[in-house]
Amino acid sequence: MSVRKPQILKGFRDYTPDQMRLRVQVIAIFREVFERHGFEPLDTPALEYLETLTGQAGENEKLMYHFHDQGDREVGLRYDLTVPLARYFAMHQQASVLPFKRYHIAPVWRAEKPQRGRFREFWQCDADIVGTPSMLADAEAVSVLTEALDAVNLNGAVVSINHRKLLEAMARLAGVPESHAPTVFRAVDKLDKIGSDGVKRELIATGVHDAAAARVVELVTRAGTSGELLDAAAADLEGVTGGDEAVADLRQLAVYLDDLQVRPGSWKIDLSLARGIDYYTGPVFEARVEEPKVGSLAGAGRYDGLVGTFVGRPVPATGMSLGFERILEVIQEFDLLPQRPSVAAIFVAAFPDTLRENARIAHELRLSGLNTDLSMLSNRGLGDQMKYAARRGIPFAVIAGSGEVQRNVALIRNLASGEQREVEIASLAQEAKLAISS
Amino acid sequence: MSVRKPQILKGFRDYTPDQMRLRVQVIAIFREVFERHGFEPLDTPALEYLETLTGQAGENEKLMYHFHDQGDREVGLRYDLTVPLARYFAMHQQASVLPFKRYHIAPVWRAEKPQRGRFREFWQCDADIVGTPSMLADAEAVSVLTEALDAVNLNGAVVSINHRKLLEAMARLAGVPESHAPTVFRAVDKLDKIGSDGVKRELIATGVHDAAAARVVELVTRAGTSGELLDAAAADLEGVTGGDEAVADLRQLAVYLDDLQVRPGSWKIDLSLARGIDYYTGPVFEARVEEPKVGSLAGAGRYDGLVGTFVGRPVPATGMSLGFERILEVIQEFDLLPQRPSVAAIFVAAFPDTLRENARIAHELRLSGLNTDLSMLSNRGLGDQMKYAARRGIPFAVIAGSGEVQRNVALIRNLASGEQREVEIASLAQEAKLAISS
Numbered sequence: 120m121s122v123r124k125p126q127i128l129k130g131f132r133d134y135t136p137d138q139m140r141l142r143v144q145v146i147a148i149f150r151e152v153f154e155r156h157g158f159e160p161l162d163t164p165a166l167e168y169l170e171t172l173t174g175q176a177g178e179n180e181k182l183m184y185h186f187h188d189q190g191d192r193e194v195g196l197r198y199d200l201t202v203p204l205a206r207y208f209a210m211h212q213q214a215s216v217l218p219f220k221r222y223h224i225a226p227v228w229r230a231e232k233p234q235r236g237r238f239r240e241f242w243q244c245d246a247d248i249v250g251t252p253s254m255l256a257d258a259e260a261v262s263v264l265t266e267a268l269d270a271v272n273l274n275g276a277v278v279s280i281n282h283r284k285l286l287e288a289m290a291r292l293a294g295v296p297e298s299h300a301p302t303v304f305r306a307v308d309k310l311d312k313i314g315s316d317g318v319k320r321e322l323i324a325t326g327v328h329d330a331a332a333a334r335v336v337e338l339v340t341r342a343g344t345s346g347e348l349l350d351a352a353a354a355d356l357e358g359v360t361g362g363d364e365a366v367a368d369l370r371q372l373a374v375y376l377d378d379l380q381v382r383p384g385s386w387k388i389d390l391s392l393a394r395g396i397d398y399y400t401g402p403v404f405e406a407r408v409e410e411p412k413v414g415s416l417a418g419a420g421r422y423d424g425l426v427g428t429f430v431g432r433p434v435p436a437t438g439m440s441l442g443f444e445r446i447l448e449v450i451q452e453f454d455l456l457p458q459r460p461s462v463a464a465i466f467v468a469a470f471p472d473t474l475r476e477n478a479r480i481a482h483e484l485r486l487s488g489l490n491t492d493l494s495m496l497s498n499r500g501l502g503d504q505m506k507y508a509a510r511r512g513i514p515f516a517v518i519a520g521s522g523e524v525q526r527n528v529a530l531i532r533n534l535a536s537g538e539q540r541e542v543e544i545a546s547l548a549q550e551a552k553l554a555i556s557s
Numbered sequence: 558m559s560v561r562k563p564q565i566l567k568g569f570r571d572y573t574p575d576q577m578r579l580r581v582q583v584i585a586i587f588r589e590v591f592e593r594h595g596f597e598p599l600d601t602p603a604l605e606y607l608e609t610l611t612g613q614a615g616e617n618e619k620l621m622y623h624f625h626d627q628g629d630r631e632v633g634l635r636y637d638l639t640v641p642l643a644r645y646f647a648m649h650q651q652a653s654v655l656p657f658k659r660y661h662i663a664p665v666w667r668a669e670k671p672q673r674g675r676f677r678e679f680w681q682c683d684a685d686i687v688g689t690p691s692m693l694a695d696a697e698a699v700s701v702l703t704e705a706l707d708a709v710n711l712n713g714a715v716v717s718i719n720h721r722k723l724l725e726a727m728a729r730l731a732g733v734p735e736s737h738a739p740t741v742f743r744a745v746d747k748l749d750k751i752g753s754d755g756v757k758r759e760l761i762a763t764g765v766h767d768a769a770a771a772r773v774v775e776l777v778t779r780a781g782t783s784g785e786l787l788d789a790a791a792a793d794l795e796g797v798t799g800g801d802e803a804v805a806d807l808r809q810l811a812v813y814l815d816d817l818q819v820r821p822g823s824w825k826i827d828l829s830l831a832r833g834i835d836y837y838t839g840p841v842f843e844a845r846v847e848e849p850k851v852g853s854l855a856g857a858g859r860y861d862g863l864v865g866t867f868v869g870r871p872v873p874a875t876g877m878s879l880g881f882e883r884i885l886e887v888i889q890e891f892d893l894l895p896q897r898p899s900v901a902a903i904f905v906a907a908f909p910d911t912l913r914e915n916a917r918i919a920h921e922l923r924l925s926g927l928n929t930d931l932s933m934l935s936n937r938g939l940g941d942q943m944k945y946a947a948r949r950g951i952p953f954a955v956i957a958g959s960g961e962v963q964r965n966v967a968l969i970r971n972l973a974s975g976e977q978r979e980v981e982i983a984s985l986a987q988e989a990k991l992a993i994s995s
């Protein structure tokens with residue numbers, strides 16, 4: 120027998136049944152939150168033209184899985200769900216009614232160096248609103264984000280909020296040349312990791328004057344309540360291009376968050392929040408928990424430029440992306456959701472003499488709505504069969520050998536406690552449900 | 558503004574919200590049926606080592622998307638879900654309890670020529686049982702298959718059943734050389750398309766004698782009930798290697814199908830069923846409907862050799878695969894499932910003066926469990942907002958302008974009939990639910 124070596128690519132994972140049950144459960148929860156907010160489901164191909172994914176600038180190309188297909192087209196695996204949304208919108212704009220609200224739950228691929236908690240294949244859960252500049256859309260994005268985290272009992276998460284134009288205006292105020300704005304975003308984005316001095320050093324290293332670098336850090340690390348920070352920013356930035364607009368956006372956003380009953384403690388203005396992604400143009404958001412220190416759980420932001428690169432005219436858009444893999448990590452670490460040890464609620468033992476009756480029992484239990492595993496081990500003893508059920512984590516078993524079947528009864532056994540009782544086969548489904556729910 | 562051309566690869570599709578709602582619905586139904594039968598969810602990477610996918614023989618390689626990744630590994634997009642299951646099982650056999658029952662719902666990719674109804678990216682829904690030679694496992698595969706089709710109201714589907722060893726024995730009986738067995742499978746597999754004469758011609762063209770070819774066609778096209786066909790096969794094949802075993806398997810399978818309450822009319826023995834896939838070794842199944850003539854809706858079979866190519870010792874396995882895309886086609890063509898025209902059950906109009914109250918109403922409706930779309934068109938008139946809701950297919954709207962809000966009331970409007978009535982805001986959620994469910 121020729122043997123293929125069973126191996127899996129580095130940075131890729133199998134999701135075992137234990138992991139998948141939780142993944143399926145959390146995806147269902149997020150789907151429900153998205154639909155509760157009126158977002159429609161969407162899916163797009165895993166493979167796209169490489170140019171669709173990278174744009175003409177070829178951004179991120181080295182982090183993408185790309186190749187020439189059999190027709191010699193240059194293609195790539197999608198890197199995120201936002202660029203495919205923009206491409207989709209451009210192709211379906213006639214049929215789409217604006218604002219277009221969609222969610223997308225799907226894997227993406229990145230040819231990055233795998234690290235602890237960072238994979239080459241991972242899932243994203245995005246909800247976006249295309250076609251309106253209204254801050255109400257940004258407020259909905261934050262509202263969906265906080266409700267999605269609440270729905271998986273991640274109530275401790277706090278959403279930091281900032282505005283790209285506010286950061287730009289601050290850089291301008293500090294005397295940083297216009298062309299250095301992206302550098303400033305990237306440096307400030309690392310504040311948590313490298314501290315104020317690190318950001319200062321990085322800014323100086325990229326050609327920003329010492330005083331300007333110090334001023335940027337001073338402006339973005341100011342302490343205060345959300346209201347105080349916005350007041351201070353408004354005072355500082357009066358007359359600075361973009362500053363007034365950014366402050367007005369954030370004030371409006373705060374009102375809408377309040378209108379949408381987003382808990383005041385679940386968000387805060389954080390002037391140092393930059394977010395790495397280049398295409399953001401307005402408010403940016405990031406959700407974090409204090410414990411465990413896994414970094415960002417979800418991110419969001421307005422990107423009024425991206426969709427237009429496919430459409431040929433400006434199309435405003437905003438949205439949010441849940442960091443599905445990290446959220447799962449936290450759920451598991453803190454046991455935030457009740458998890459089934461098996462999909463099956465009940466196991467039906469099988470014996471050569473009574474297989475027909477055992478199969479019929481399994482069928483009846485299934486009809487009654489119980490997830491039921493029928494034993495395929497009728498050639499083995501009861502002990503082996505119970506061991507199988509226990510190893511699979513199935514909580515209850517039904518045992519009906521010839522002795523029971525002759526008397527029209529069956530045993531329901533609790534596999535954890537070993538307790539069992541005899542019930543009429545006619546009322547078995549009902550009794551099994553009672554046992555399972557008690 | 559530089560414009561990227563919005564385009565999608567040939568053979569790939571976007572799934573619009575209308576399509577996705579149905580896809581999500583059907584996936585949830587299949588998932589429920591699989592779990593009802595005790596199958597556990599599993600997922601594996603989209604990308605695998607190419608050798609994992611093709612084996613050393615390099616089968617199907619030309620139909621796979623494959624390339625060298627950044628680490629110069631030869632990798633490919635999975636072609637089906639069965640080979641990844643075999644690879645998974647080999648890597649997780651210590652942790653898996655036998656028999657291992659898993660389902661897998663996921664996309665696969667094939668670099669085939671796209672045709673009507675045939676795509677380069679499509680979804681499969683598989684349920685398999687690894688680790689038992691028992692025909693009860695094959696019966697469970699057929700039971701899951703028929704219940705999955707029933708669950709989407711495809712009650713007219715009939716599962717044809719045959720056995721690879723029966724076909725082999727018939728070829729042997731007809732005098733076809735051993736080495737020609739795969740040729741026979743491939744030729745017989747085309748019976749529906751090319752007819753008896755076509756199969757005969759194809760067999761002759763591959764070197765089978767005229768008389769042997771005629772005899773093969775005669776044997777596999779015999780008419781009769783399932784019982785008659787098995788009796789005839791038993792008589793014909795007495796003493797022919799493999800024949801007795803195959804007949805015994807199918808007789809046992811028929812008993813188990815009956816034990817599992819699989820409707821007698823939903824399956825039949827069909828001695829001409831071959832199934833194209835090379836790795837089948839035992840019973841093979843295929844579900845079809847008469848109308849529309851879309852071909853196979855689901856296929857299944859025992860493959861006792863495949864898993865062993867990764868494990869290094871024989872591991873029996875059987876399973877079934879639902880042809881998700883074709884099933885969707887039939888559901889749509891015959892309108893077999895009720896479909897929501899929108900995820901949102903209700904739309905809340907918004908006006909500049911009352912936006913706070915409108916947002917609060919949307920929040921309350923969501924809390925009550927209603928999927929609610931809050932208008933982002935407060936800068937437009939009521940007519941435009943109603944047009945938006947109607948185009949999105951949302952059946953009801955809540956209207957609360959300043960006149961209503963002052964009196965603590967709101968209007969619930971049926972967007973299809975235009976009917977509306979005034980209700981207290983305090984009882985709005987309750988009234989909206991009544992309206993929606995009536």
